[in-house]
Amino acid sequence: MNKTVDIKTKSIEELKKISSSLRKKIIQTVSTNGGHLSSNLGAVELIVAMHYVFNSKQDPFIFDVSHQSYTHKLLTGRWDAFSTLREYNGISGYTKPSESKYDYFIAGHSSTSISLALGAAKAIALKNEQEIRVPVVLIGDGAMTAGIAYEALNELGDIKLPVIIILNDNKMSIAKPIGAISKFLSHAMAGDLFQKIKKKMEHFLQYLPQSATYMAKKFEESLKLITPGILFEELGIDYIGPVDGHSIEELIRAYRLAKKLKKPVIIHAQTLKGKGYEIAEGYEENWHGVGPFDIDSGKSVKNDKSKNSATSTYSNALCSLAKKYKNVVGVTAAMPTGTGINRLIEKYPSRFWDVAIAEQHAVTSMSAMAKEGFKPFITIYSTFLQRAYDQVIHDACIMNLNVIFALDRAGIVGEDGETHQGVFDISYLNAIPNMTIFAPRDDESMYRAVEYAYRHEGPCSFRYPRGSFLDCNNAKNLPFELGKSQLLKDGINKTLLIGYGNGVGKAVKVAKLLKKDGLDCAILDLRFVKPIDVDMLKKLSCKYRDWFIISDSSKVGGVGSILTSLKNSFGWDSVKVTSFEYEDKFIKHGSSKLVEEYLEILPEQIKKRIIEILNPTR
Numbered sequence: 001m002n003k004t005v006d007i008k009t010k011s012i013e014e015l016k017k018i019s020s021s022l023r024k025k026i027i028q029t030v031s032t033n034g035g036h037l038s039s040n041l042g043a044v045e046l047i048v049a050m051h052y053v054f055n056s057k058q059d060p061f062i063f064d065v066s067h068q069s070y071t072h073k074l075l076t077g078r079w080d081a082f083s084t085l086r087e088y089n090g091i092s093g094y095t096k097p098s099e100s101k102y103d104y105f106i107a108g109h110s111s112t113s114i115s116l117a118l119g120a121a122k123a124i125a126l127k128n129e130q131e132i133r134v135p136v137v138l139i140g141d142g143a144m145t146a147g148i149a150y151e152a153l154n155e156l157g158d159i160k161l162p163v164i165i166i167l168n169d170n171k172m173s174i175a176k177p178i179g180a181i182s183k184f185l186s187h188a189m190a191g192d193l194f195q196k197i198k199k200k201m202e203h204f205l206q207y208l209p210q211s212a213t214y215m216a217k218k219f220e221e222s223l224k225l226i227t228p229g230i231l232f233e234e235l236g237i238d239y240i241g242p243v244d245g246h247s248i249e250e251l252i253r254a255y256r257l258a259k260k261l262k263k264p265v266i267i268h269a270q271t272l273k274g275k276g277y278e279i280a281e282g283y284e285e286n287w288h289g290v291g292p293f294d295i296d297s298g299k300s301v302k303n304d305k306s307k308n309s310a311t312s313t314y315s316n317a318l319c320s321l322a323k324k325y326k327n328v329v330g331v332t333a334a335m336p337t338g339t340g341i342n343r344l345i346e347k348y349p350s351r352f353w354d355v356a357i358a359e360q361h362a363v364t365s366m367s368a369m370a371k372e373g374f375k376p377f378i379t380i381y382s383t384f385l386q387r388a389y390d391q392v393i394h395d396a397c398i399m400n401l402n403v404i405f406a407l408d409r410a411g412i413v414g415e416d417g418e419t420h421q422g423v424f425d426i427s428y429l430n431a432i433p434n435m436t437i438f439a440p441r442d443d444e445s446m447y448r449a450v451e452y453a454y455r456h457e458g459p460c461s462f463r464y465p466r467g468s469f470l471d472c473n474n475a476k477n478l479p480f481e482l483g484k485s486q487l488l489k490d491g492i493n494k495t496l497l498i499g500y501g502n503g504v505g506k507a508v509k510v511a512k513l514l515k516k517d518g519l520d521c522a523i524l525d526l527r528f529v530k531p532i533d534v535d536m537l538k539k540l541s542c543k544y545r546d547w548f549i550i551s552d553s554s555k556v557g558g559v560g561s562i563l564t565s566l567k568n569s570f571g572w573d574s575v576k577v578t579s580f581e582y583e584d585k586f587i588k589h590g591s592s593k594l595v596e597e598y599l600e601i602l603p604e605q606i607k608k609r610i611i612e613i614l615n616p617t618r
């Protein structure tokens with residue numbers, strides 16, 4: 001079944017069989033490779049029916065986040081290759097046009113789908129292709145919490161181009177859905193009954209004389225008030241539903257009707273997250289993104305859990321701080337467990353919030369809390385803060401407020417790939433006046449970083465990796481002091497390794513390897529990139545000639561470039577800076593180790609390069 005499956009010729013019974021073999025394949029693959037399990041199991045029929053009614057060869061199929069697109073991948077020629085899901089050089093966990101012509105757009109960050117569809121619809125109209133093409137969106141109720149979705153709906157309802165939006169309402173984001181929209185959707189008000197009443201009344205009203213049209217209108221309006229469609233209908237988008245998102249027949253009917261309307265239509269489909277794998281059914285969070293697991297027991301077969309993750313250390317540190325100081329508050333944007341903020345929400349429900357997939361709102365609302373004298377910790381993945389860049393500048397930094405950005409998943413994140421790598425934060429934050437930027441190197445320094453962030457005046461940010469910190473050999477930790485680095489070790493040779501954040505542990509490793517080769521180098525934990533420790537670096541420039549930068553960040557605007565411009569502006573001409581940060585390319589998915597190997601930044605590879613640079617003739 002590797003070829004694109006032509007399901008258009010199949011009967012309903014056959015479609016049901018195909019759906020169950022898709023589920024089996026998804027469970028099997030995710031149980032060995034890890035991935036997004038429950039979202040995919042919940043979306044099988046939605047996608048099978050999409051392929052049945054629409055034409056994936058020409059209709060743009062736009063999957064929001066696209067973490068739920070496994071069924072689409074399996075139906076479009078990737079059945080055999082699916083065993084390489086999320087592996088290095090294997091099938092991506094998200095849609096990716098370079099992987100298949102059936103993938104219309106890249107996705108990974110949420111809530112872009114309706115906007116993309118509207119752009120595609122405009123292009124289709126300009127190209128006069130409306131008779132043969134229509135954009136079809138699959139978006140979850142969680143993704144409907146982000147502003148960009150409403151920006152797109154706002155224009156769509158006005159411009160009224162044909163776009164079909166399938167709203168996958170499983171009453172879950174990764175965690176519990178947050179906010180008024182999700183409550184609104186779940187108020188389906190016994191949807192079936194309403195659909196029946198609506199149909200009967202409409203039928204009855206059509207036989208009334210012309211004079212009764214006023215009454216008919218009133219009836220329709222009042223009915224809208226009690227159906228979940230009101231929000232969309234009032235925005236100018238036709239609403240169909242709610243429909244059973246696991247009933248192929250119902251879905252086909254709804255999709256066909258939507259296609260016929262040639263207008264913007266939203267189909268509200270209700271599904272069960274995890275459908276078909278009983279252990280996962282209906283569970284929020286646990287089964288959203290998983291590592292390898294045993295299918296029978298549902299137990300994780302993950303390797304070493306003995307080491308603390310940087311996230312859990314951060315969460316512990318923030319718990320201690322919140323206990324001590326009542327003005328410590330904070331948010332997560334729909335990632336309570338991923339960021340460890342779930343524990344704070346449980347302990348201090350009036351001071352910590354999940355604001356849903358709303359990074360911009362997270363930053364702006366916390367800026368106002370800072371203005372009121374609170375110390376907000378915005379705990380967010382490095383990659384997702386990108387979405388709130390303007391808010392960081394406009395609301396936190398111009399106002400010079402005490403807003404703290406704790407950036408989780410900084411560096412390579414592994415299997416999620418391009419859209420999720422946390423590589424740009426140093427570059428994009430360093431450009432902002434008033435922002436202070438620093439990083440802990442290990443668990444102990446995380447406590448000190450959190451405590452420092454509380455004391456700091458003005459906006460500040462610190463970053464830490466996915467998983468656990470690399471070992472720093474228990475190097476003594478000092479309290480953080482604004483703009484101060486820490487020299488961990490002097491060296492006999494003229495070589496200095498400058499580590500930043502998790503790069504310090506790597507520098508320690510590289511230093512050990514170099515020592516075996518007879519090279520004794522110094523190690524500096526830079527701690528701050530903004531402001532940078534000019535005094536220390538000046539001193540070191542007299543003693544050490546070859547500086548090697550080790551940091552999990554982009555070379556462009558990263559630590560190496562900051563140090564190079566410092567060296568140039570101070571005229572430290574004898575110093576040569578080499579950076580082992582990431583090249584100016586998007587970094588693909590795969591296990592972090594394989595990805596780092598490809599980037600030639602594993603400790604062994606860095607050691608080799610350093611030796612080559614120092615002894616070019618060797």
Ligand SMILES: Cc1ncc(C[n+]2csc(CCOP(=O)(O)OP(=O)(O)O)c2C)c(N)n1
Nearest residue numbers: 039108109110140141142143172173174334
């Ligand atoms: C901008 C952004 N913030 C956070 C995330 C992390 N994230 C991925 S999927 C998801 C939940 C999406 O929920 P929903 O749209 O309902 O899809 P479901 O998995 O429930 O089918 C979140 C928060 C993201 N991908 N993008």
